[in-house]
Amino acid sequence: MKKGDTAYGFQDASPCLYPILKAFAKENRRHLTPCESLLWNYLRRTRSCGYHFRRQHIIGDYIVDFACVEKKLVIEIAGAYHAEPRQAADDSLRSEWLEQRGYEVIRFSNKQVLQEIENVLREIDNRIKNK
Known part of the structure; x- marks a missing residue:
């Protein structure tokens, strides 16, 4: 997939809003919540089924x-x-907006990430394998 491909999503952003979103995403990456940090460490380390994840994308x-x-x-x-x-x-x-563009959205609570990380990772891997 090339950087100009619409699957990257940034091309759908409002031109006047994109610089603000970019700065906010960068700030969010610097200050992940404890749950985001925990999940990111697993996703980054395991590369779930060999696929690359982006954070605050x-x-x-x-x-x-x-x-x-x-x-x-x-x-x-x-x-x-x-x-x-x-x-x-x-x-x-x-x-709904993301799903209309072909994305599957899964949500986990903070409690699930903190207390059931193995189940969360298993669910992510299962979703990836079934796509």
Whole structure:
């Protein structure tokens, strides 16, 4: 896949918004949450089934926690604020937008990542193998 390929997602971003998203994604990569950091260490180390993941990756006007561009798989880690009605509605719209572009979105709670990391990794590997 070439960098100009639309699967990279940045081409879908609003031109006026992209520089802001890029700076925000860069900042997010510097300050991962403990759960993001834990999952990133596993994804980076194991290269889940041989596939490369990006962290805090821009797709359209969104920044996703993790993305395997080649398999069009997005992984989101949901902290407590994702249970808030407004955030849950925003997450639903975001997932719908991504799915319309061929991405599969899977979400894990902070608790799952912290307490059930092996199950989380198994689920990710299963999703990759089935794509």
